[in-house]
Amino acid sequence: MRSRLALIILTVAVLLHSASAGIRxxxxxxxxxxxxxxxxxxxxxxxxxxxxxxxxxxxxxxPGEVIQIPELQxxxxxxxxxxxxxxxxxxxxxxxxxxxxxxxxxxxxxxxxKSMLVNATTADTRQQLTGxxxxxxxPMQHMKASVVWLYGEKLYAxxxxxxxxxxxxxxxxxxxxxxxxxxxxxxxTQQQLIQISQIADPRQRSEALKPYVxxxxxxxxxxxxxxxxxxxxxxxxxxxxxxxTPLSLHSEQS
Numbered sequence: 001m002r003s004r005l006a007l008i009i010l011t012v013a014v015l016l017h018s019a020s021a022g023i024r025x026x027x028x029x030x031x032x033x034x035x036x037x038x039x040x041x042x043x044x045x046x047x048x049x050x051x052x053x054x055x056x057x058x059x060x061x062x063p064g065e066v067i068q069i070p071e072l073q074x075x076x077x078x079x080x081x082x083x084x085x086x087x088x089x090x091x092x093x094x095x096x097x098x099x100x101x102x103x104x105x106x107x108x109x110x111x112x113x114k115s116m117l118v119n120a121t122t123a124d125t126r127q128q129l130t131g132x133x134x135x136x137x138x139p140m141q142h143m144k145a146s147v148v149w150l151y152g153e154k155l156y157a158x159x160x161x162x163x164x165x166x167x168x169x170x171x172x173x174x175x176x177x178x179x180x181x182x183x184x185x186x187x188x189t190q191q192q193l194i195q196i197s198q199i200a201d202p203r204q205r206s207e208a209l210k211p212y213v214x215x216x217x218x219x220x221x222x223x224x225x226x227x228x229x230x231x232x233x234x235x236x237x238x239x240x241x242x243x244x245t246p247l248s249l250h251s252e253q254s
């Protein structure tokens with residue numbers, strides 16, 4: 001029995017290592033919504049990498065504010081989404097689809113960002129900050145995987161559909177209304193869990209956390225598990241969660 005369990009553990013470990021070795025940046029809505037300090041709808045300007053905030057879905061940025069994201073400045077060979085083959089041909093493994101698309105002035109994007117100021121520990125550190133004020137909320141910290149491009153009624157994002165394989169700009173099978181609703185649900189759940197984690201009574205806090213453990217929102221489930229501590233976790237989850245973290249991120253993208 002022990003040898004069979006050891007073999008299962010070894011097999012899972014090998015599979016996870018092989019899978020993670022080929023993972024490329026890929027838009028993960030749940031992860032990025034949870035870890036972002038700011039989720040904003042922005043409008044591209046005629047200056048590459050410069051955007052005007054249109055609407056805030058999470059965070060404190062206000063409409064009209066200008067933010068700079070140098071990583072989203074298209075290169076000289078970039079194409080606008082309008083020039084990409086549409087329909088089934090859009091998903092072809094064309095290396096050009098790996099570039100940040102050209103953004104015409106007035107086009108809109110949704111950005112999932114983390115404020116670098118949040119990571120600053122002292123006022124002196126904030127004063128010395130000379131780099132970009134924003135970083136990616138993507139698990140691999142690639143900015144282009146923290147963006148959804150809006151084109152008409154369609155949404156596009158960088159995703160890796162095949163492992164091994166490239167991360168390319170793909171059509172998302174999701175309407176904008178659904179994306180907005182998902183972000184709102186995650187933000188609300190995150191706020192609820194933060195409030196629960198501050199409950200002083202351990203028994204009351206534990207009972208309030210348990211319903212969140214099996215949520216389909218993986219970051220929320222993981223937060224609840226971490227807050228519960230190993231002693232409070234159901235025995236089956238103590239084993240399974242060790243192996244599911246890398247897979248959950250990638251399955252969310254598929």
